[in-house]
Amino acid sequence: MSQICISDSDDSDAFEWDTDGEAEPSSVAALRNFDAPGPSTLDANECVKRKASFDLVKEYVGMGFLEEHVLKGIEKVGHSDADELLNHLLTYQLPGDDCVSNFSTSGCAPLSVEEGSDDDFYFDWESDEDAGGREPNSDGSGNEDILQEMVDKDEKIKFLQEMGFPGDEVDRTITRCGVNASMDVLIDSIHASQHQATNRCFDSFGGREKAKVMEESKNKRKLYGGRAQGSQPRRRLDGSQVNSMRLPNPMKGFSLPNDRHRLPPVNRRLPDEAKGRPFFYYENVAQAPKDTWRRISDTLYGIEPEFVDSQYICATARKRGYIHNLPIENRLRLPLPPQTILETFPHYEKWWPKWDSRRKFNCLQTVKAPATVTEWIHRDLATLSSPPPPSVQKRVIYQCKKWNLVWTGKNIAVPLEADEMEKLLGFPVNHTRGVSKTDQYKSLGNSFQIDTVTYHLSVLKRMFPNGMTVLSLFSGIGGAEVALQRLGIRLKAVVSVEKSEVNRRILKAWWGQTEQQGTLIEFDDVENLSKEEIEYHTRRLGGFDLVIGGSPCNNLAGSNRHHRVGLQGKESCLFFQYFRILGVVKSVMATMREEGDTRY
Incomplete structure (x- = not known):
């Protein structure tokens, strides 16, 4: 049985770093x-x-x-x-x-890294980027915005090649015009370069050639979805219309638990088939391939996603989309965690350089920085005056943002420890203790940001004073369960489905340590969870109050540029298992209601 990882950032063995x-x-x-x-x-x-x-x-x-x-x-x-x-x-x-x-001409040999060590030279990038670039008033802390240009470039290259343009010419044109250039500009530029040599040799036909270039560009744009004024929707190659969903900038959701970020009221209408119990809550990376969230939304009853960057709630960025049928009014005003790096970890202030202006961490990753990075930072800075030259500062800050490094001594920048990641993500102290460091980083990097999820789920506290039954899909290390427990909601029963044995062990340990009185029922694979099993437990428990989870993002995250194929990917297609299971639960509960089940 192949392992499924609920990853924000793909660090699986299949992850390829080869160039195209x-x-x-x-x-x-x-x-x-x-x-x-x-x-x-x-x-x-x-x-x-x-x-x-x-x-x-x-x-x-x-x-x-x-x-x-x-x-x-x-x-x-x-x-x-x-x-x-x-x-x-x-x-x-x-x-x-x-x-x-x-x-010499052979150069210095690259620094070698011992196979399988904790200091393996991982470069696992989780960059689910904004469509509109860096957010206003953001300190730009981290690699969430570093890879977006490459991701955009890959998508434009693929689209232009589908139009029949040579790959090398497409690459040169994007380099010349910039990755932010519109498709219209790129198409015109390619045609212009193709006819440039002809124009030089036959000046007398310049007008005719120019007209030819413009006509070809116009025809290409018309066929493949380009638009001169941006008024017409782009169309796919098969002629079907694309209803793209633009990400908000900034990502502050429908509301935030903070007076400083008061947002205009949201008028949201849910379709009848999505109203009421069971409530459901689905999460994934915000910056997925184009039209992914439109497809997710259309599948989940046409509900508008709530996009939130957790940097507006805590000290670390985490850009996520949430589709749910929860009420959005009367969310509880919960205490906020520390808002900046040094508020969260004040003991680092002694060694924090004045030229490192970071206030927020980048989205936490599933791996730590390789020792080679931290070693050259220390070696570089130790030989220079303080402050170092701007060029060195730029190079060091780049790596600090990318790997979320902290300053623990003079010229010493190191990765966050697992317990520090737990604090930033809102988990209890030592929540992941007892497993290897590699597993700790991986499990935490794939988890919910608890403060964000707790705020969204807070509307359930008044609705279920006697406790809840929960179907937790892709449970991970129990982010949903921790959030509900923090709200003081009694967990009467939880059916948890999680493939990772390590994650199941962490959740089970938390269940025992917090002395939960309810029932924990565990399954190891959503694909093997049959309709009969779902129906049995739904009836046995009197229905579910909440179906919650986030399917793997391995084929959605911006870091996975070679397998970023959207919902048809091997891992990310498991979203449809979430919808399948939710559909069975809703169908069974509707039948229970018609049968007059008093527990419903």
């Missing part, structure tokens, strides 16, 4: 002679490629990397993926090491 194509060749001589006088033997496309590489070399040299290392990195991984290039550069020894002064 071969790295483009690059040479020191070619780049250095880019502006040299004399006749050029390069065509326009080659010039664009080398100009992009030349600009990239200047940027990374300005950040403090050696030019030789940058050129070697470009030759190995190409210049189209800036973050992959940066990760590769960090594997080389930095200025001040012995091998740098004796640099």
Whole structure:
């Protein structure tokens, strides 16, 4: 039986870090002679490629990397993926090491990492990015916004290739015009470059060629969904209309438990088939592939998602979408956790550099920073004056944001410990204690942010004074159960479905430690939970008051650029198991009501 992981960020064995194509060749001589006088033997496309590489070399040299290392990195991984290039550069020894002064054409060997150690060089990025870029008044803390340009670029490349444009030409055009350029601009630019050589040779036909370019661009846009004024909805290749769902910016949900963030009232209407018991609550990453949330919403009775970034509730970002049929009025005004990093961990203030302006952590990951990153930060800063040069500050802050590093000593930045992640996510102290550190990071990185979920579920406290029966799907380490217990809601019975044995062990330990008086019934796989079993437990327990869970996001998260295929992915398609099980519960409970079951 294959393991299912309810991951925000894909760190499974199937996660691939290979680039989609071969790295483009690059040479020191070619780049250095880019502006040299004399006749050029390069065509326009080659010039664009080398100009992009030349600009990239200047940027990374300005950040403090050696030019030789940058050129070697470009030759190995190409210049189209800036973050992959940066990760590769960090594997080389930095200025001040012995091998740098004796640099040869072979360069310094990348730093090796022992297989299977806790310090494995993981680069697990969870970046479920905003469609509109960085949020106002945000300190930009973390990698939630670092990968969005690459994700957007991948989607545009795929779409333009489906239109018949060559991949290399698409890549050059996006590099030239920018990843934020509209599809109309990109299409026009590609056609213009295709006809540029013809225009040079046949100036007398310039007007005719220009008209031809514009007509072809217009036809392509019309066929594949481009729009000149943005007034017409884009259409899929099969001609069906796409009803895209734009993410709000900022993500503050329907309301927040904070006077400083008063939001306008929301007028939400639920369809009849979604009203009342059982209440349901579904969660997943907000920044999924285009149209994913529209499809999820359409499947779950057309209910509008509530998008929330938990940085408005606690000291760490976590951008999530929630679809539920809970009331949104009369949520309880619950005490808020500490709002900033140093309010949460004041003991770090002594060593926190003034040039590190982070106030919030990035979304917590399922793995910790590799030792190679923390080592070069310490080595780099130890050899420099205080404060270090801006280029070094930029490089260090980038890694601190990416890996959520904290300062525990002079020039010493280290990853968060598991108990610190528990505090940020709202779990009890030592909730995950007793399992390996690797499992702790993975389980916590895949969990609910408890303060956010508790606020949403708070409307249930007055509705169920005698306790609740809960069907918990993809239970993880019991985020839903912890949230309800925090509200003082008695758990009369919980049917928990969770595939990870480690997570089941953590939930069961919490159940015993908190001396729950209700019944805990455990299943290990939503796919194996039959209709008959669902019906049996629904009738036996008198129906469920709440069906809650969040299916795996392995094929949805922005970090998983090679398998980010949406709801048809092997893991993320389990969303439809959530809907299947919810449907069976609703059907059985409707029958119970018709039969006059007094418990209903």
